[in-house]
Amino acid sequence: MYLGFYGLTEPPFELTPNPRFLFFSAKHREAFNHLLYGIRERKGFVQLTGEVGAGKTTLCRALLDQLNGDHYATALILNPALNADQLMRAVAREFGLETPPGADRLEALAALNRHLLELAAQGREAVLIIDEAQDLTDELLEQVRLLSNLETHDRKLLQIVLMGQPELRDRLDRPHLRQLRQRITVRFHLRPLTRAELIRYVQHRLAVSGARGTPYFTLPALWRVYRYSRGIPRLVNAVCDKALLAGFVHQTHRIDFKLVGRAIRELEGDIRV
Structure with missing residues (x-):
């Protein structure tokens, strides 16, 4: 609605995890490097945790883009709320394998093992990414551990x-999951943006969207965004998008403290903040 008014080519604060908009704060760069290191050095298991909306899924998309090519075969599980048989079939399917609808986990595992051996013979690396892994049951976490047993000599x-989310880290600290925890040698916890990083984050997303000086957020406005969002990118996007809409309604390119307050009240259902 407001793109033409501001001269933007696309919405700057969409909630979808578009890797083109990825802002590499020091923490996000470090997280990304941990992911690449664990995969390229064949560490077996890599764990990335962070609060809801911290940018994990966007990092995941950027990682998939980085691994796109002849050297890697990737599989992404976005919804791990499955039973053990369904999870194994889903992993096989993501690697491009056809398994009969009634196939159990052992049949799917055997097909997957054959496929992974073929990839290794071709000099290709196989990477499985499981998002929202805190939703995995203990049974499914055990299945994932067994997948790591697929190996040659x-x-x-x-x-x-x-x-x-942080609940994954807490769960893996439980004694009965120590076999899995001991196999995870690369870990990183993604923390929220600092206030200085948030300012650069907002400027970055506006620039990617085609902004040339306008719209612009005043420093008090950005302080209010930070106070509300606590540096969580998803909340930053939500309030900044509402603030741009408020600026459009008031026909101003200057997003100030008051407009951000109006945006926050709308997000909170008109509760005074």
Whole structure:
């Protein structure tokens, strides 16, 4: 609605995880490097945790773009709320394998093992990424651990990335999951943006969307965005999008403290903040 008014080519604060908009704060760059290191060095398991909306899924999309090519075969599980048989079939399907609808986990695992051996013979690395991994049951976490047993005498056939909310980290600290925890040698927890990073984050997304000086957020406005969002990118996007809409309604390119307050009240259902 407001793109023409501001001279933008696309919405700057969409909630979808578009890797073109990825802002590499120091923390996001470090998280991304941890992911690449774990995969390229064949560490077997990599764990990335962070609060809801911290940018994990966007990092995941950027990682998939980085791994796109002849050297890697990737599989992404976005909704792990499955039973064990369904999870194994889903992993096989994401790697491009056809499994009969009634196939159990052992049949799917056997097909997957054959496929991974073929990839290894071609000099290709297989990477499985499981998003929202905090939703995996203990049974499914055990199945994921068993997947890491797929190997030859000198290499792991599958690199596994577990991405999830802080609850994943807490669960893996439980004694009965120590076998899995001990296999995870690369871990990173993604923290929120600082206030200085948030300012650069907003400027970055506006620039990617085609902004040339306008619209612009005043420093008090950005302070209010930070106070509300606590540096969580998803909340930053939500309030900045509403603030741009408010600026459009008031026909101003200057997004100030008051307009951000109006945006926050709308997001909160008109509650005074």
